[in-house]
Amino acid sequence: SEIALKYANFPPAPTFPCVQMERWAQEVATRTGGVVQVTTYPGSTLLDAKNMLRGVMQGQADIGCISLAYHPGVFPLLSVMELPHGFTSAESASRTAWDLYAKHQPAELDKVKVLTMFTSAPSQFMAKKPIRTLADLKGTEIRGAGLISSVLERLGATPVSMPMPEVPEAVQKGIIQGLLTSFEVLKDMKFAEMCKYETVANLPVYPFAVIMNKKRWDSLPEDVKKVFDDLSAEQAQWTGQYMDTHVETALAWSKETYNVEVYTFDDAVQAEIARLTAPLIDEWIAAAAKAGIDAQAVLNDVAALKATYEQ
Amino acid sequence: MEPVTAGLLSVVVLLGAILISRIPVGFAMAVIGLGGYAMVMGRGPAMSMLGGEVWSVFSSYGLTVIPFFILMGQICFHSGVNERLYKAVYAWFGHIQGGIAIATVLACAGFSAICGSNTATAATMSTVALPEMRKYGYNAILSTGTVAAGATLGVLIPPSVVLIVIGLQTGESIAKLFMGGLLPGMLLMCLFVFTIMFLCKRHPSWGPAGPTATWRERFASLPGSAEIVVLFLLVMGGLFFGLFTPTEAGAAGAALALLISAVSGHMSVRKFINSVSDTLRISSMIMVILLGAVIYGKFLAVTHLPFAVAEWIAGLALPPVVIILLICGIYTVGGMIMDALALLLVTIPIFFPVVEAMQYDPIWFSVLITVVTTMGAITPPVGVTAFVVASAAPEVPIDRVFRGVGYFIAAYVFCVALLLVFPGLATWLPSMM
Amino acid sequence: MKHSLLGFMDRTGARISHVLAIFAGLTLTAMMLLACWNMVGRAFGAPLKGTFELIGFMGAVVAAFSLAYAQQSRSHIFVAFFIARFSRRVRLALDAAVHLASAAFFLYAAVELEGLAAFIVDMGELSETLQIVYYPFVQAVALGCLAMGYVLVVAFCKTVFLAEEV
Ligand code: NA
Ligand code: NA
Numbered sequence: 001s002e003i004a005l006k007y008a009n010f011p012p013a014p015t016f017p018c019v020q021m022e023r024w025a026q027e028v029a030t031r032t033g034g035v036v037q038v039t040t041y042p043g044s045t046l047l048d049a050k051n052m053l054r055g056v057m058q059g060q061a062d063i064g065c066i067s068l069a070y071h072p073g074v075f076p077l078l079s080v081m082e083l084p085h086g087f088t089s090a091e092s093a094s095r096t097a098w099d100l101y102a103k104h105q106p107a108e109l110d111k112v113k114v115l116t117m118f119t120s121a122p123s124q125f126m127a128k129k130p131i132r133t134l135a136d137l138k139g140t141e142i143r144g145a146g147l148i149s150s151v152l153e154r155l156g157a158t159p160v161s162m163p164m165p166e167v168p169e170a171v172q173k174g175i176i177q178g179l180l181t182s183f184e185v186l187k188d189m190k191f192a193e194m195c196k197y198e199t200v201a202n203l204p205v206y207p208f209a210v211i212m213n214k215k216r217w218d219s220l221p222e223d224v225k226k227v228f229d230d231l232s233a234e235q236a237q238w239t240g241q242y243m244d245t246h247v248e249t250a251l252a253w254s255k256e257t258y259n260v261e262v263y264t265f266d267d268a269v270q271a272e273i274a275r276l277t278a279p280l281i282d283e284w285i286a287a288a289a290k291a292g293i294d295a296q297a298v299l300n301d302v303a304a305l306k307a308t309y310e311q
Numbered sequence: 312m313e314p315v316t317a318g319l320l321s322v323v324v325l326l327g328a329i330l331i332s333r334i335p336v337g338f339a340m341a342v343i344g345l346g347g348y349a350m351v352m353g354r355g356p357a358m359s360m361l362g363g364e365v366w367s368v369f370s371s372y373g374l375t376v377i378p379f380f381i382l383m384g385q386i387c388f389h390s391g392v393n394e395r396l397y398k399a400v401y402a403w404f405g406h407i408q409g410g411i412a413i414a415t416v417l418a419c420a421g422f423s424a425i426c427g428s429n430t431a432t433a434a435t436m437s438t439v440a441l442p443e444m445r446k447y448g449y450n451a452i453l454s455t456g457t458v459a460a461g462a463t464l465g466v467l468i469p470p471s472v473v474l475i476v477i478g479l480q481t482g483e484s485i486a487k488l489f490m491g492g493l494l495p496g497m498l499l500m501c502l503f504v505f506t507i508m509f510l511c512k513r514h515p516s517w518g519p520a521g522p523t524a525t526w527r528e529r530f531a532s533l534p535g536s537a538e539i540v541v542l543f544l545l546v547m548g549g550l551f552f553g554l555f556t557p558t559e560a561g562a563a564g565a566a567l568a569l570l571i572s573a574v575s576g577h578m579s580v581r582k583f584i585n586s587v588s589d590t591l592r593i594s595s596m597i598m599v600i601l602l603g604a605v606i607y608g609k610f611l612a613v614t615h616l617p618f619a620v621a622e623w624i625a626g627l628a629l630p631p632v633v634i635i636l637l638i639c640g641i642y643t644v645g646g647m648i649m650d651a652l653a654l655l656l657v658t659i660p661i662f663f664p665v666v667e668a669m670q671y672d673p674i675w676f677s678v679l680i681t682v683v684t685t686m687g688a689i690t691p692p693v694g695v696t697a698f699v700v701a702s703a704a705p706e707v708p709i710d711r712v713f714r715g716v717g718y719f720i721a722a723y724v725f726c727v728a729l730l731l732v733f734p735g736l737a738t739w740l741p742s743m744m
Numbered sequence: 745m746k747h748s749l750l751g752f753m754d755r756t757g758a759r760i761s762h763v764l765a766i767f768a769g770l771t772l773t774a775m776m777l778l779a780c781w782n783m784v785g786r787a788f789g790a791p792l793k794g795t796f797e798l799i800g801f802m803g804a805v806v807a808a809f810s811l812a813y814a815q816q817s818r819s820h821i822f823v824a825f826f827i828a829r830f831s832r833r834v835r836l837a838l839d840a841a842v843h844l845a846s847a848a849f850f851l852y853a854a855v856e857l858e859g860l861a862a863f864i865v866d867m868g869e870l871s872e873t874l875q876i877v878y879y880p881f882v883q884a885v886a887l888g889c890l891a892m893g894y895v896l897v898v899a900f901c902k903t904v905f906l907a908e909e910v
Contacts, residue, residue: 045612045660051363054863060356060363073870139789146872149793160791161873163372165482166556172744173553175786332838333827334846335820342845345852362856366804369885372796375803378772379779555783558796562779587769588813591806595814596821598807699821 003036003224005216008046008061014188016246017065017208018042020118020239024210024231031227038063053211057111062216068207069146076291077106078117080298081207082147083284084277085306086270087122090182090247091240092309093205094118098236099305101209104298108291109209113217116232118239119205120182121247123148126195127178128171132263134272143167143179147280151203152180154276164189171195184243184250192254200264201273210235314351318616321347325607336653337596340603344610351613360609368602372558373479378594379561380470383546383568384422385586385593387539388435390572393422395535397439402524402532409511409518411447412457413504415440419461420500421539423468433462433699441704450517451707453510456715459700460503460722463685466651467496467678469547470561472597473652473685477677478557480659485557486550487741491674494736495682495726502722510718538571551744597652604656617661624665631669632731635676638662639683639727646687654684678737679730686723689716746905754902757895761812764891768809775802794874801871801881808888811850812895832909840903847896850889857886 007025009018018040025038041047047055049070056064068075069082078101087093097117101109125131125142137157144152149159160176170176171194178195179185180203186192217225254260265273281299288295312320321343328339349357368374387393400414400421407413419436436458444454466473469489478485511518524532546564549555555563572578611617624634645654666676688696697716701709730736782795814820827835861882871878902908 041612045609047363048367050367051360053867054860055356055359055363058355058359060352060359070872071867071869072872072875073868141786141789141791149873158789158791159793160786161794161796162556163558163796165479165484166558169484169486169553170556175553175556329823330825331827332842333822333824333835334842335822337820338842338846338849342849345849358852358856359859361853362860365853365857365889366860366882366885369807370800370804370881372800372803375775375799375806378803378806379776382772382776559779559783562776563783565776566780584769587772588765590772591765591768591810592814592817592819595807595810596819599811599814599820698823 002034003032003220005036005038005062006041006046007038007063007065008041008052008055009065010044010047010049010052010067011042013042016120016184016239016243017118019242020235021065021210023238023242024116024235027231027235028227031231032224036224036227056211056213059213059215061213063115063210063212065208065210068209072146075106075108076288077104077108077293077298078207078209080284080288080295080302081119082204083281084151084204084273085302086202086274087119087205087306088202088310089240090119090121090205090243091237092306093122093207094236094240094243095233095309096302096305097207098233100298100301102233103301106293109211112211112214114232115210115212115228116235116239117207117209118236118243119207121184121243122182122201122205123180123203124183124201125178125180125197125199126183126186126191127197127199128174128195129177130197130261130263131178131199132265133269134276140178141176143170143176144181147204148180150280151277154280155273156276168194182243183247183254186254186260187250192250192258192260196258196260198251198254198260198262200262202265202270203273312350314614315616315619317347317351318611318614321607321610321614335596335599337599337601337603340607340653340657341599344603344607347610348606348613351610361606364606364609365602368605369598371479373475374598374601376475376558376561377472377597378590379565380472380475381594381597382586382590383470383542383561383564384432384435385589386565386568386572386578386583387422387542389582389586389589390538390568390575390577392536392539392572392577393418393435394439395532396421396539397443399532399536401443401521402529405521406523408515408520409453409507411440411444411449411521412453412507412511412518415444415454415457416461416464416500416503416507419458420464420468420496421536423462423465423496432465433459433696436462437700437704441700447521448519450514451704452711452715453507453514453517454715455697455700455704455707455712456718457503457507459689459697459712459716460506460719462696462700463688464496464500464503466681466685466688467492467499469493469496470564471681473655473681474677475557476601476652477655477659477681480656481663481673481677483673483677484741487674487744488677489547489550489557490740490744491678491737492681493740495678495730498729498736499682499722499726502725503719506719506722538568538575542568542571600653601656604653607653608657608660611657612660621661621665624662625668631671634665634669635671635679635731638666639679642680642683643687643690646684647690651681651684651688654687655680672734672738674741675730675734675737679727682723682727682730686720686727689713690720750898750901750906753898757812757891757898758816760891761816761895764809764888765813768806768813771802771805771809775799775806778802794871797871797873801878804881805884805888808885809891811888812891815892815895815899835909836903836907839909840900843896843900843903847893847900850896851893854886854889854893857882857889861886 009021011017021040028036046061052064052066081097097119101117137155140157141160142152142157144159152159285295325343328334397418400417404410404414423432440458474488474492475485478488546560550560697712701712782792785791861879864879
């Protein structure tokens with residue numbers, strides 16, 4: 001007999017969280033011989049970003065993709081992935097995120113079944129003027145949401161938060177000088193046209209978790225559960241790789257089409273960034289410790305996993 | 312029942328409920344959407360959807376621009392701006408055949424330039440212009456028709472709640488949409504004026520000439536409405552040159568309106584309180600429509616009806632122009648029955664991807680469907696704006712109002728035709744930004 | 745007896761709507777000032793952090809607290825093209841059904857919003873940018889919906905027991 005599952009996602013269909021959703025649905029259908037049929041709902045048609053977690057827990061969707069950054073305070077352990085660790089690729093960050101989850105099985109997600117985790121590519125600067133040193137950032141208005149805005153503040157920039165759809169116009173009009181997010185928007189939202197100066201800073205990634213309603217998970221036959229579990233680590237890696245390729249394509253396209261300049265912060269600047277953003281890590285440690293988490297052990301795990309996957 | 316069938320059936324139930332009972336369209340969509348969702352997805356998911364969506368819609372930063380723009384319009388209204396504006400245009404055009412009707416259209420356009428909603432424009436212009444036209448013996452067909460048609464300009468001439476909502480939903484730039492609506496709005500205004508002149512030629516008794524104002528009176532009338540020009544230039548200029556984002560423009564506009572009216576001595580605490588309370592009423596009405604459309608839209612999405620319709624259209628293998636005409640047809644009929652805002656909210660997710668896939672300019676398409684849907688707002692059997700005007704003029708039966716607006720439909724059709732032939736009408740200004 | 749009780753309920757609804765509307769009006773004014781302050785501040789290189797988050801929350805209060813007031817002052821436009829063709833009895837029945845369904849919708853919404861607020865508390869969720877406790881705003885929206893539900897229930901009772909038409 002057939003098992004029908006509803007999988008909700010919040011960003012528009014062409015974005016990477018939805019691309020990985022379609023891939024997962026396809027893979028599951030193949031590996032279960034068509035027993036599991038997943039209906040996908042991209043673009044917030046079923047649940048939007050803010051309602052995703054609750055919606056999956058209450059069964060509005062069977063499966064959903066949550067962005068951890070949308071729920072400050074809810075994920076004391078996994079929010080470690082939002083810190084500036086200097087990941088250079090989505091693949092290494094995604095594999096780290098999944099392994100970290102698999103090892104710690106944190107209590108913060110024990111009301112749902114976690115199917116996989118992945119992250120966006122590292123956040124980089126895209127600006128109308130060259131940013132080669134931290135002095136270039138001083139007082140510069142840069143758009144950044146959530147924790148990214150705290151990072152910007154620490155680096156001396158002026159963080160401006162505004163909804164993403166307003167950003168292209170704000171950059172064009174000079175309300176802001178640039179933005180700090182992963183490079184795929186250069187092509188996907190045509191930022192290359194306005195922001196000719198890109199700087200590789202390898203600032204934080206955005207972690208995502210694919211979660212499933214616990215009751216629904218318990219109702220699945222063992223062989224299906226095994227298919228899902230076997231897919232977890234692989235899906236994390238696939239998504240990271242897809243994201244990295246997508247970013248590279250966007251960057252190549254931007255260079256070719258708009259002749260953008262790509263600069264990479266040198267080691268001295270990176271060391272300075274680490275020094276300036278250290279208080280953010282301390283803040284996380286304090287919050288995690290309060291939630292009864294061995295914060296230092298988690299940080300060590302992240303460092304070790306990063307070292308393994310960044311080779 | 313198949314979900315798609317449930318979706319289709321719900322459209323019939325919705326339209327039936329709106330036509331038969333005194334249920335406001337937002338309530339109807341909310342109730343039917345929630346019920347339908349519960350049928351397809353189960354009661355538990357429907358309830359958690361309800362809580363989540365009410366919070367999402369009400370706390371949406373993008374939507375806060377709506378009360379701001381309405382507040383801007385209400386501050387102007389209560390400080391007497393549109394009355395003075397009307398007097399000024401009247402002093403210049405009142406003496407010609409149908410002159411007061413022409414003045415009404417121009418004043419509507421001017422008020423539209425600061426007010427985001429055509430219902431609000433219809434309600435306020437009715438109270439200002441209808442008594443005046445009655446005083447000079449204008450035929451009710453012409454006077455109510457003029458106000459109803461003129462009020463629809465509120466949706467095209469920026470700022471416009473409808474264009475804001477399209478922008479929020481599709482990710483298109485709200486500032487560009489505003490600029491895109493400006494020229495077609497002005498064109499419609501001119502076409503309305505021609506329509507009135509033509510009607511008065513055919514039926515001279517409909518719009519007898521009013522008294523001639525002296526040149527001194529004419530020039531003396533101008534400063535009284537200068538605020539509206541200043542305000543429009545500040546808000547649109549600020550948007551055009553990027554002093555603020557579209558969502559901030561509403562707040563800036565409301566604050567500027569308050570400042571200007573206070574400085575010119577037309578504002579008082581009482582008037583401000585009245586402006587705020589009217590703003591709350593009007594924006595609450597719009598928010599309920601938005602809430603209803605979002606909930607009904609959630610239900611439609613889970614029935615997969617929108618996807619089925621989009622696939623059906625894409626599978627027709629017709630020339631793009633024919634598909635555009637087909638879509639225009641759907642919006643015309645939809646606009647006749649439903650509120651423009653609600654209709655657009657529910658249908659844009661269906662048609663926008665189809666049109667983008669055909670490589671049409673999204674700004675142009677947005678403006679086009681806005682014009683077409685707005686035409687529906689004054690088309691019988693069920694034009695919302697016509698109803699507002701009819702309720703402001705209790706002695707005029709609704710069919711006379713519809714007869715009046717009927718004459719203006721030709722102007723609309725001509726405007727749509729021009730938009731189809733010359734897309735630049737909607738795309739030229741935005742391309743200059 | 746019926747009249748005096750319903751009259752009392754009606755007056756209570758009007759009073760609640762009025763009080764909530766005053767809060768909504770004050771919040772709307774504050775929002776306007778906050779947005780302007782942020783714009784001016786940004787022009788001088790010092791934008792307020794999290795303005796748009798706060799404005800979103802305040803907008804929720806404005807929208808929810810004006811629901812009952814707008815309903816009380818009959819601001820919602822309906823079409824009802826065929827309504828004049830029905831007898832008074834049928835019209836009353838239709839009105840009663842509309843009021844009852846609408847009341848149920850907003851009362852359910854109030855309950856669910858209260859549930860959402862409880863969920864946020866339970867999860868310890870904070871706001872995205874300012875990282876503040878924000879569930880009271882959700883509860884405020886629940887309160888607004890509750891008031892709206894009450895006003896609609898009164899309208900239903902008036903239709904059924906007093907045979908009052910809209
Ligand atoms: Na307008
Ligand atoms: Na209509």
